[in-house]
Amino acid sequence: MSQHIPTRLYLSENELPTSWYNLRADMKEKPAPMLHPGTLKPVVSDDLAPVFCMGCIEQELDETSREIPIPDALMGFYRSFRPAPLIRANFLEKALGTPAEIYYKFEGTNTSGSHKLNSAAAQAFYAKQEGMTSLTTETGAGQWGSALSMACAFYDIKLTVFMVKVSSQQKPYRKALMETYGAKVIASPSDTTESGRKILADFPDTGGSLGCAISEAIELAVKTPNCRYVLGSVLNHVLLHQSIIGQEVKAAFDKYGVKPDVIIGCAGGGSNLGGLIAPFMGAKLRGEADYRFIAVEPASCPSFTRGKYAYDFGDTAKTTPLMKMCTLGNGYMPPPNHAGGLRYHGMNSTLSKLYKDGLLEVRTAVQNEVFDAAARFAKSEGILPAPESSHAIKAAIDEALECKKTGEKKVILFGLSGTGYFDMSAYQSYNQGTLTDHVPADEELEKGFASLPNIAR
C-alpha cells in the first residue's frame, strides 16, 4: 500500500456517516423479541409508548431497515463533537515491542468523557421533537448521566438522573458536572419513588444498582406529564445510535486502506461494543470480510461468560419488558469493591445472540490487571483511559504481546470508549495498592439467578 497512514486517521466533515447502521438487518436469525411481561407476547409500539419516545421505539422494533438516516438537525449536534479521533498507537506498539499495528477509536474528547453522548444526543433530539419537556434516566459510573445532561441542556429539556448511590458517593464531581448542565441528580435507591422506598425497606444499607435506578427513573417518567424515560445502553436503538462509532472507523480505514484483523471492545450493557463492531460484523455476516471480535467484561460482573441466556427484566422492580439476554439476574449486584462502570446485570439481546452463535469471543479481566493496562497505556499514549475502556486495552495488549511471540503483524483495533478523568478515586486506590479483585463464587451468582422470572427457568 503506497499511501502514507498518519498517526490520526482523519475524516473530513463531508466524510462523516449520515446514517446509522442497523446490524439486525443483516442477521438471518434475529435476536429473540422483547416480550410483554404480562402476556409474554412480543411487544408492540403501544406497549412501549408510555415509557419511551416514539422515535426510539420505532428504531427499537425495526429489524429490517439496514440504514437509518440521522436527522439533519441532529447531524449539526454530532458535528460539534464528531468525528472522534482514530489513532495509531505508535508509542504503545513501541513500548510493547510488538510487530502488530494497534489502532484505537477515542470517544472521550467530549465533556461527558465517553461514547454515551452519541445516543444521548439522539434520544434528547427525539424527545424534543415529540414535545417532551422532561426526561428521566439512571446512571452508574456517571458517563451516561453526564452525556444526557449535556444533551438535555442543548435541547432545553429538564432532566432527573437517578445515580447509583455508591457511585454518587465515590464520584461527587460527576454529580457537580451534571448539575452544571442543569440536571437534578438523586442518589438511588431514594425515598422519592415507590420502588426506591421498597428497596430501601428490604435492603437499607444497599449501595444501589443500575437495575434499581432504572426502576425509579421509569416510575417517575410514567407519572410525569410530557416526560419519558431514556436508557443509555442495553437496548437495540441505543446500539443503533452507537453504530456511528464503527461506521466512522470503517470509513477511515477504507479511506486509508487499513483492514483490521481483531476488533476489541469492553462490554457492560453493550452499547460501546455493539456500536464499534456493528459495520464490521455486518460485513462478516454478509460474507464480505472476516474479522475476529473480542468482548472484554469485568470478572466481577460476567454476564456473557457466567450469565444465563434467558428472558429477564431490565430492572430490579421487574417493570420493563422481558429481554432475552445473557444475564446474571435483575437482582444481581456487583461486589462493592467493583470500581468502574460495566456493572449492569444483562447484555444487549443482539450481542447475546451473536455470542451464543459463536461470532463473538468473550474474555474477563479482574480490575487490578485492567488498571495495570490503563497505566501502561496512559504512560505511552498520554491519554488516561476510563476503567471501562481499559478492559479493551488489556485484551489489545495481550493480543499484541501474542503477536510478539508469533511474529504476526496483525492489525488490532480497540474501542477507547472514554476517559478516566472522573475516576481518579479508583486510580488513587490503584496507585496506593488498595484496589482489590473479586471473582464471585458460584453461590454469589446463584443469588442473582434467583431473581430471574419464571419464564427463564
Added chain:
Amino acid sequence: MSQHIPTRLYLSENELPTSWYNLRADMKEKPAPMLHPGTLKPVVSDDLAPVFCMGCIEQELDETSREIPIPDALMGFYRSFRPAPLIRANFLEKALGTPAEIYYKFEGTNTSGSHKLNSAAAQAFYAKQEGMTSLTTETGAGQWGSALSMACAFYDIKLTVFMVKVSSQQKPYRKALMETYGAKVIASPSDTTESGRKILADFPDTGGSLGCAISEAIELAVKTPNCRYVLGSVLNHVLLHQSIIGQEVKAAFDKYGVKPDVIIGCAGGGSNLGGLIAPFMGAKLRGEADYRFIAVEPASCPSFTRGKYAYDFGDTAKTTPLMKMCTLGNGYMPPPNHAGGLRYHGMNSTLSKLYKDGLLEVRTAVQNEVFDAAARFAKSEGILPAPESSHAIKAAIDEALECKKTGEKKVILFGLSGTGYFDMSAYQSYNQGTLTDHVPADEELEKGFASLPNIAR
C-alpha cells in the same frame, strides 16, 4: 467566498506546522532583557545553565530567529495529540443571537486538559536529549504539573512537582493524576527545601503561591545531579513552544479563507495568550494584516492592568533572574477565594512590552461573571471549560453581544485553553452560589509591590 466552512476546521497531518514562531524576531523594539540579579547585566546562557536545559536557554535568549524548527522526534509526540480542534461556535452564536462569527481553538482534548502539554513535551524532550534523569517544577491549578507528568512518563524522566498547597487541598484528583503518570507531588510550601521552610516559618498558615513553589523547585533542581528545573509559563521559550497554537489556527484559517477581526485569550503568565496571538501579532507588526487583540485577566490577580511595569523576580525567594514585566510583586498572593489558575504575580516580558506599546487591549473579570460565561458556553457548545479559559469566553461573549447591538459581522477567535474537568469543586461552589468575588483594594496591592526589588522602584 465559495468554499464551505465546516464546523471543525481541519488540518491534515501534513499541514501541521513544523516550526515554532518566535514573535520577538518581528518586534523592532525588543522586550527588555533578563538581568542577572547580582550584576544587573543581561544574562548569558552560562548564567542559566545550572537551572534550565540548554535547548530552552538558547530559545530563551534568541530574539532574531523567526522560525525555529520543531525537532522531528518531538513532532511524533505532537502528532499524538495535535492538531487541536478549531471549532465554529455555531450553537453559542445562535444562543446569543449574534451576527458575529465565533471560533475557538480547543486545547483541552489531551489528558492534561490544556495547552500546557505543548511546552511540557518540548521541555522534556530537550531534558532527555541532554541526558537529564530528573526534572522539577511547580504547579498551581495543576494543568502544568499534569502536562509535565505526562511528558516525563513519555520520556521516562523522574519528576518532582511542587504544588501550591491550597490547590493540592482543593484538587486531590490532580495529584492522583500526576501520580498515575509517575510524578512525586509535594504540597508547597514544604519542609523539604530551605526556601519552603523559611516561608513556613514566616507564614505558617499560608496556602502557598506559584512564586514560592518555583523557589522550592529551583532549589531542588540545582542540588540534584542531572536534574533541571522547568517552568510552564512566563518565559519566552515557553511562549515559543505555545506558538504552535496560533500557527495551527492561522494555517486552518488560511486554508478555509477566514480572517479574524478580534483575537481573545486569557492571561496568567501569558503562555496561552502569547501562543495564540503570536503569528497574528507578527503579521500585524510586519504590516501585513490588522487584528485586535484582547487579553483577559482575573480581577483578583491583575498584573497587566494594576501591576507595575518593572524588573522583578520570578519567585518569592528572589532566586531567579530579573525580568521586566507587568508585575504585582513577587510576594503577591491572590485572595484565598480565587478559584482557578491565572494566579501568577507577573506577566511574560514580551506580552508586557506589547501591552505597554498599545498593541494589546486588556480587560479584567471577576470570577462569578467568568463562571456565568462558562456555564453558558457549556450548555450550548457542550464542552465544560476551565475557569482560566472562561475569562476568554466572557470577553468573546461580550464582543458578540456588542455585534448584536451594532449589527456588525465580526469574526471573533478565542482560545479555549483547557477543560474544567478537574475544577469541579469550583463549579460546585458556583452552582451552590457560594463563590465570592474579590477585587483587591489598592492597599492589598501595595503589600505585593513592597516585595519588588530596589531596581524596580
